[in-house]
Amino acid sequence: MxxxxxxxxxxxxxxxxxxxxxxxxxxxxxxxxxxxxxxxxxxxxxxxxxxxxxxxxxxxxxxxxxxxxxxxxxxxxxxxxxxxxxxxxxxxxxxxxxxxxxxxxxxxxxxxxxxxxxxxxxxxxxxxxxxxxxxxxxxxxxxxxxxxxxxxxxxxxxxxxxxxxxxxxxxxxxxxxxxxxxxxxxxxxxxxxxxxxxxxxxxxxxxxxxxxxxxxxxxxxxxxxxxxxxxxxxxxxxxxxxxxxxxxxxxxxxxxxxxxxxxxxxxxxxxxxxxxxxxxxxPFELVGGKTMKYDSKAPTSIFIYKTISEAQVGLVSYFKIYSGTVRSGDELINSDNGTHERISQVFESEGKVRNVIDFLQAGDLGVTLKMKNSHTNNTLNAKGQSIQIDPIHFPEARIRTAVVPPSKSDMEKLIKALHQVEEEDPTLRVEQSATLKQTIIHGQGQLHLDLIRYRIERISAFTWISISRKFHTEKQSLKSANEVYRHKNKVVVLDSLEKFI
Ligand SMILES: Nc1nc2c(ncn2[C@@H]2O[C@H](COP(=O)(O)OP(=O)(O)OP(=O)(O)O)[C@@H](O)[C@H]2O)c(=O)[nH]1
Ligand SMILES: [Mg+2]
CATH class of the missing domain: 3.40.50.300 (P-loop containing nucleotide triphosphate hydrolases)
Structure with missing residues (x-):
């Protein structure tokens, strides 16, 4: 609608x-x-x-x-x-x-x-x-x-x-x-x-x-x-x-x-x-300090707030329309990298179900598929419009672990899968540490890293071996809400959540 x-x-x-x-x-x-x-x-x-x-x-x-x-x-x-x-x-x-x-x-x-x-x-x-x-x-x-x-x-x-x-x-x-x-x-x-x-x-x-x-x-x-x-x-x-x-x-x-x-x-x-x-x-904020109001009569600008890959479908991009209207077939320009994107179809989302819709107006949330060069935090504009929406500032990582594939020959596959997940999950950071000669992933907590492991294992069809785990700081680890429960004013760290999957 x-x-x-x-x-x-x-x-x-x-x-x-x-x-x-x-x-x-x-x-x-x-x-x-x-x-x-x-x-x-x-x-x-x-x-x-x-x-x-x-x-x-x-x-x-x-x-x-x-x-x-x-x-x-x-x-x-x-x-x-x-x-x-x-x-x-x-x-x-x-x-x-x-x-x-x-x-x-x-x-x-x-x-x-x-x-x-x-x-x-x-x-x-x-x-x-x-x-x-x-x-x-x-x-x-x-x-x-x-x-x-x-x-x-x-x-x-x-x-x-x-x-x-x-x-x-x-x-x-x-x-x-x-x-x-x-x-x-x-x-x-x-x-x-x-x-x-x-x-x-x-x-x-x-x-x-x-x-x-x-x-x-x-x-x-x-x-x-x-x-x-x-x-x-x-x-x-x-x-x-x-x-x-x-x-x-x-x-x-x-x-x-x-x-x-x-x-x-x-x-x-x-x-x-x-x-x-x-x-x-x-008014919402733009990169550079200016602000704008939602206006469906103005030229089109959409902002991608989330992307995820789905089997058989490919990249699914969730966006908010900050200006104008968006309809199937629109040609937009990615203001972060200058590439042109064609909006193949506009959908409304009902969880897993997507329904095609003619157009959506400023302020609404929609979905599109198969974007080629656009990611979370990118703004896409109609020709003649050149704004960039203030990006989402994701929290810094709080925990890290080194990852190694089952065999050296799987390294390339692992890195590829990690980068795919990293692209969809801005709270994951993948680091190639030259000093440690290790691939290190940084995330929000043990459950987060376990979910990443689960996703990687499905993308690349192997089981990785986690060899170390370190919290970035003691305080950050304690702030992780679900590792810490309040019980009669005492803070108790639960081990039971360690085994997430
Ligand atoms: N008795 C009762 N149980 C409820 C009610 N709402 C949810 N539950 C139960 O509480 C549990 C958690 O419900 P969810 O809806 O998954 O809670 P959530 O906030 O989405 O949880 P997360 O996704 O983990 O953040 C489930 O077992 C639900 O059946 C309610 O109104 N009454
Ligand atoms: Mg829930």
Whole structure:
């Protein structure tokens, strides 16, 4: 579906591994009618985790792009891996997202991964909505999770909703913008709207008033109305919240059970009403310091934020349209290396599935195949346009290992395969060390290097032997979220993750 810039919402799902991002993406797809059955992690049947290694592991290892139509909007959903080792996938998704949904597992509260991702969200200045997930979990503790979020991320964290009966009997959410209660049937889906029970009214009203004040605070006109009337209408509130969210002056909190399909519809409604479109975000930065606004009437410029090779298909390039429109057959010029690229076809992405589309407009995310000389971080322009989008700055490597092939004669094959993976994964660095006379790979953590080994073994059909491993610095290794777990304020390094594959 080709939609105007103002009706596009680019949303990235973030959160500690296992908090429920992929399941929430699946619930959003199901609720919006994009799929007719909800897949599960256990069955390896979600739209997002479609590679065999993700299905085998039950974790996302790559970011994936999906989209839904919700009311007036096309919501592009970028699901990301929670393991810190795959932070490169998060960073490239954050580059092209205009809003983040930060999931907090209601049974675990704020986790190490949440804190690391919070730093990235702040660096990117991405408007952020918190979603306290897994409310149906028997250990769900919404209040403690909310308190932890406020404590760590500040007083701008404000609840929009709270669950009435969390745990296995979860059915009801109180919504303090609309001041109603949503009651779900046993299979979730569309809830019934009921009045808030009398004994919940004081609590709900206090939350409502806090939201009204936050909405009024950032806009003078609304502040005056608030002083005049003592409150704001839902439309006025929406307008105020839109401004506050876009400027990171509020981090609204929602709740859901993605597994039981309860709550994702209201979250998408809020994204539709309040989250910024690419037309509403501050101008983006270009190499050289200038800035530009998204404009679908201007000459075409697209930016490649991710590439990956697929068997039988070849190179798959994911891009964001920063200017103009892009359609099949367009001839674009790569502003990084001057080569001409023909866009053979433009696709929309639904995880593994790609659908051909006539054209896409500024602000949207698309896919194309078989680019010849273009890679992640390249900008491609229509003739006459010569901009370069500020590239994604990937984090430095934190761990390294020397690699040797089974026999010397396999060396060339190994290097070729390593360079192929390096091209697709900017957080991998391959070094030929003349002093050590070794091939060394630098990556984000043990899981990352293990995944690289897995990919190399499939590309080159041999088993490599890893002969050494060193962390770049002690501090960096400790920051690796998923090697480190907080347990009663102690930091414990787990060995069990060593054996990843
Ligand atoms: N009870 C319950 N379980 C859930 C819910 N959402 C997800 N889960 C389970 O939690 C586990 C992790 O869910 P995922 O959706 O893979 O979590 P993720 O955040 O995508 O994990 P990574 O990809 O590793 O970062 C799976 O076993 C899910 O079935 C929920 O709402 N309720
Ligand atoms: Mg996942």
């Amino acid at each position: 080709s939609v105007d810039t103002k009706n596009i919402r680019n949303v990235v799902l973030l959160g500690h591994s296992g908090c429920g991002k992929t399941t929430l993406a699946e619930a959003m797809l199901f609720e919006s009618g994009a799929i007719t059955r909800m897949g599960t992690i256990a069955a390896g049947s979600t739209m997002s985790d479609y590679t065999p290694i993700e299905q085998e592991r039950g974790n996302s290892l790559f970011s994936s792009l999906m989209h839904v139509k919700w009311r007036n909007c096309k919501i592009n959903i970028l699901d990301t891996p929670g393991f810190d080792d795959f932070i490169g996938e998060v960073v490239c998704s954050l580059k092209v997202a205009d809003t983040a949904l930060m999931l907090l597992n209601s049974a675990h509260g704020v986790e190490v991964g949440t804190e690391i991702l919070w730093d990235y969200v702040n660096d990117f200045k991405t408007p952020t909505i918190f979603v306290i997930s897994q409310i149906d979990h028997e250990k769900s503790d919404f209040d403690t999770t909310l308190e932890q979020a406020k404590e760590r991320f500040g007083s701008k964290v404000l609840p929009v909703q709270y669950p009435l009966n969390q745990g296995s009997g979860f059915t009801s959410i109180i919504d303090t913008i609309r001041m109603i209660m949503y009651v779900f049937g046993p299979n979730g889906g569309k809830p019934e709207k009921k009045p808030i029970p009398e004994n919940e009214m004081a609590k709900a009203m206090a939350m409502h008033n806090a939201l009204v004040e936050a909405a009024a605070e950032n806009e003078e006109g609304l502040m005056e109305k608030f002083f005049d009337k003592g409150t704001l209408s839902e439309e006025e509130m929406t307008e105020g919240l839109r401004i506050a969210l876009a400027h990171q002056q509020i981090f609204p909190v929602f709740c859901c059970s993605a597994l039981q399909d309860k709550g994702s519809g209201r979250i998408m409604g809020f994204i539709n009403d309040v989250a910024p479109s690419p037309a509403d975000v501050p």
